[in-house]
Amino acid sequence: MLIAAILTLAVGTYTMRLSGVLLRDRLELSDRLQRLLPMAAASLLAALATTAALMEGASFAGVARPAGVVVGALLAWRRAPFVVVVLAAAATAALLRLAGVE
C-alpha cells in the first residue's frame, strides 16, 4: 500500500510535468496567448512565494519568516546578488527566532 501510494504520486507528478511540455506543441496558440504562459508561471511563482512567506498551513506564519522574506525581497529589489538575498532572508529569520521572536 505504501509503495503503491508513493509510486502513484510519482507517476502522477511526472505525468503533469511531461504533459505541459508535450501539450505546448499541440496547442495552436496566438501570440497573445503565448505571452500569457510566462505571465501564468510568474503568477504561480508569486503566489507560491507569498503563501510560503505568510502562511503556515491555514494560519499566519508569525513574524520571523515574513520578516526574513521582506528583508530578502528588499535586497532583491536593490539588485543584490541572489546569494545575498537568500542568506539575508535566512539569517534574519534565524536571528529573530534566536531572540525569541517567532
Next chain:
Amino acid sequence: MRTPSRTPDRALLRDAAAIAAAMVAVGASFGAITIAYGLPTWVPFLMSAAVFAGGAQFLAVGLIAAGNPLAAVLAGLLLNARHLPFGLAVSATVGPRWRDRLIGSHLMTDEVVAFTLAEEDPSRRRRTYWLIGITLFTSWNLGSALGVWLGGAAGDPAALGLDAAFPAGLIALILPSLRDRDTRVVALVGAAVAVALTPVLPAGLPVLFALLGLCAVFLPRRRAGQVAEAGQVAEAGPVTGAGRRVETEEAPC
C-alpha cells in the same frame, strides 16, 4: 536578477551552489522527519528520486504517517498540478528532443522554472534549466540521504531560517519579470487571491487560483478595447494597437 556581467556563468554557478546548499539542508530535514515518523528507510530515498517535489513530499509523508495514504496521493497531486502550466511555459527551453523532454520534465521544480524564466536568451535559458535542474535533483537526494543517516541531528530548517530563504529566493528570481506592467498586475492579484484562499482551501488549490490573476489584466483590457472603439483611444490604449484589441475575444477570462 542577474545583470549581464563579464562572467555570467560564474554568477549562475554561485547561485546554483547557494540553492543547492539550502536544498541539502531542507532535504536532510525531509529524510529525518520521514524516519522520525517511523516510515521505512527506503521511503525518503524513493520519494526524493521518483517524486522530486519538496512540498508534496513533506505533505505526503505527514498524511501517510497519519495512516491516510490515499489522501497523501490526492493532496500531493493537487499540490503538484502547477507543474502543468510550468511545463507549458518552459517547453521551448526543454527542447524538441524526446530524450530531453523525458528527462527534463522530471527535473522541473518551482526553482528551476524561476531560474529559467529569469533569463532572456534562449540558449542561456537552456543551460540554466539543465544546470539548476541537475544541481537541485542531486542536492535534494543527497540531503534526503543525509537526513536518514543523521536522523534527529539533521536539525530544524526553521532554526536556520530556511523557510524564509526559499520564498525570498523565488521573489528575487521573479522580480525582473515584474518590471512588465501586465505581469506585475497578474502576479500581485494572483498572490493576493492565493493568500486569501489559503485558510479555506486544501493545499495546492490556492496557488492554482493565482491563475485568476490573468483576468485582472485581460478583463479590463477587453472593456478598454470596447471603450476605445467608441473613440477614446488615447485614454484606453495600454500597449497594444487598436487592431490587435479584437484578439482579446480569445483571452481565457
